[in-house]
Amino acid sequence: MPHSIFRKGGRIEQIAKNRLYILVLILLAVPFYLNDFSSIYVKSWRWWLFIDYTSVKLFPFLVVFWLVSSKRMQASEFGLTTQAAPLFLAVFLALALVGTVMDQNGYKLVAKLPGYPQLGGMPAITSPIWDWIDLTFGLALVGIFEELVFRGYMNTFIGRYTKNPFAIVLISSVAFGLAHWSLGLHAVIVTSAVGAVFMVAYLRTRSLPAIMLAHFMVNFIDYAGVIPKSIFKFV
Numbered sequence: 001m002p003h004s005i006f007r008k009g010g011r012i013e014q015i016a017k018n019r020l021y022i023l024v025l026i027l028l029a030v031p032f033y034l035n036d037f038s039s040i041y042v043k044s045w046r047w048w049l050f051i052d053y054t055s056v057k058l059f060p061f062l063v064v065f066w067l068v069s070s071k072r073m074q075a076s077e078f079g080l081t082t083q084a085a086p087l088f089l090a091v092f093l094a095l096a097l098v099g100t101v102m103d104q105n106g107y108k109l110v111a112k113l114p115g116y117p118q119l120g121g122m123p124a125i126t127s128p129i130w131d132w133i134d135l136t137f138g139l140a141l142v143g144i145f146e147e148l149v150f151r152g153y154m155n156t157f158i159g160r161y162t163k164n165p166f167a168i169v170l171i172s173s174v175a176f177g178l179a180h181w182s183l184g185l186h187a188v189i190v191t192s193a194v195g196a197v198f199m200v201a202y203l204r205t206r207s208l209p210a211i212m213l214a215h216f217m218v219n220f221i222d223y224a225g226v227i228p229k230s231i232f233k234f235v
Contacts, residue, residue: 018160020072025157027063028149029175031055036182040120048123049134057141060149079152079208088210095201095214099194100221104232106190115185135224143216150176150195151202151211169199194218 038051067073075081083091125131154172162168177192198211205211221227 021157021160024063024067024073024153028060028153029179031059032146032149032179033181036120036180039122039182043123045123045125045130049125049130049138052122053138053141057138057145060145064148076206077153077156078148079155079202079206079211080148081207083205083207083210087205088207091201091205091207091210092213092217095198095211096217098197099214099218100232101234102194102197103190103218103222104229105235106193107186108235110186110189113186113189115189118184118187119182121183135220139219139223140216142219143212143214146176146179147198147202147208147212147215150179151199152208155199155202165200165203168203169196172196172199 035052035055038048042048042051064078068075068078125134150172154175155168158168158171173192173196176195177188177190180187180191198215201211202208221229221232
């Protein structure tokens, strides 16, 4: 009888834990897919920023903070671990370069593939101050939370069902690409490819901060206009 009770208690605990991980996946990932509707229907940049910063920046921060502070999950399950400075620098530089080259050349490589056009986009920010804030602080938050959700936590979640690295990279990269669905199928393909490279790097290092910084740099080069994008274009 005691053994039966122990096994039953263990199963109940496991079921509860599985439900928690599924709930966390929904809470963290779904806002990224819904957020793209604002790119289609919201024309005011002020409202767009409010929705974006609330749904895919503040909200995931609060979810992760609650989980870690309440000890329901560990920071390492989101990829929040440290690494030696030389490795950090090497990973950052390598991924920033590779990611930028893929981003700047990928669209031409897939241009002839069938797909659907871009459905919407971010409204132009007419305030120079807010524009620069979004290009720096905003893009930094994009790098942090997209990596936290689609690399760190996605690896943790998928890893509960399979340890096959190919499956983890494939599923997570497609999930990441689909988070950009409003930008068109070609954007989904290119971002999926970049996401796959970033996930391979994460599986090798098990640390996200350098990858987050590389993600920011890829976006900053693409949007800020400070560094000439032509440097990275080969096709």
